[in-house]
Amino acid sequence: MEIRSASDAERNAARIMRAIGFPDAHVTNAGPDGGIDVASHRAVAQVKWYGNAKVGRPDLQRLYGARGKRIDLRLFFFSSSGYSADAVAWANEHEVALFTFDDTGRASAVNYLAQSRYGTKLREEEGNPYGAVGDVFMVVAKFVGWLIIAGLFVGAIMSSCS
The missing domain is CATH 3.40.1350.10 (Trna Endonuclease; Chain: A, domain 1)
Incomplete structure (x- = not known):
């Protein structure tokens, strides 16, 4: 409005x-x-x-x-x-x-x-x-999600090199 x-x-x-x-x-x-x-x-x-x-x-x-x-x-x-x-x-x-x-x-x-x-x-x-707490949670969740994806990617590269 x-x-x-x-x-x-x-x-x-x-x-x-x-x-x-x-x-x-x-x-x-x-x-x-x-x-x-x-x-x-x-x-x-x-x-x-x-x-x-x-x-x-x-x-x-x-x-x-x-x-x-x-x-x-x-x-x-x-x-x-x-x-x-x-x-x-x-x-x-x-x-x-x-x-x-x-x-x-x-x-x-x-x-x-x-x-x-x-x-x-x-x-x-x-x-x-969720207010400000929800905003922080979403940022952390996205960051953790990217870390998991990066870890899987690195793991896949490491296993293909061995």
Whole structure:
């Protein structure tokens, strides 16, 4: 999904939330949303799609407040431009899952909560079920495969010379 507008970004966030276990996630109605752009029965999310300005702690606090008395709702924040260190620290203390997304809609889990609870499902959705560990494993597996082939080749040459 190509992200060209705030509406695209919100639809992308709803897609991601559905993929990680919130099947009823949907974009809220346009207009004053009180800080909630995507909602499900079990979670709410805010989406920021803008230039290079990182999301700060006040943005996260607005989402936290918008949840109101529904403390059972999980909180998600999606940003195209990343987060300040202060925002990440605050999110970790208040259980807000942070994600970034690029212009193609591909998302990444930013903080520990997002990685530990939703990282596996997110990587499966985005086409990399094993994450960085899987990338390393594939490189090692290819290398070992080439070593085996080289060993067989050398063995074949040695046996033909004797």
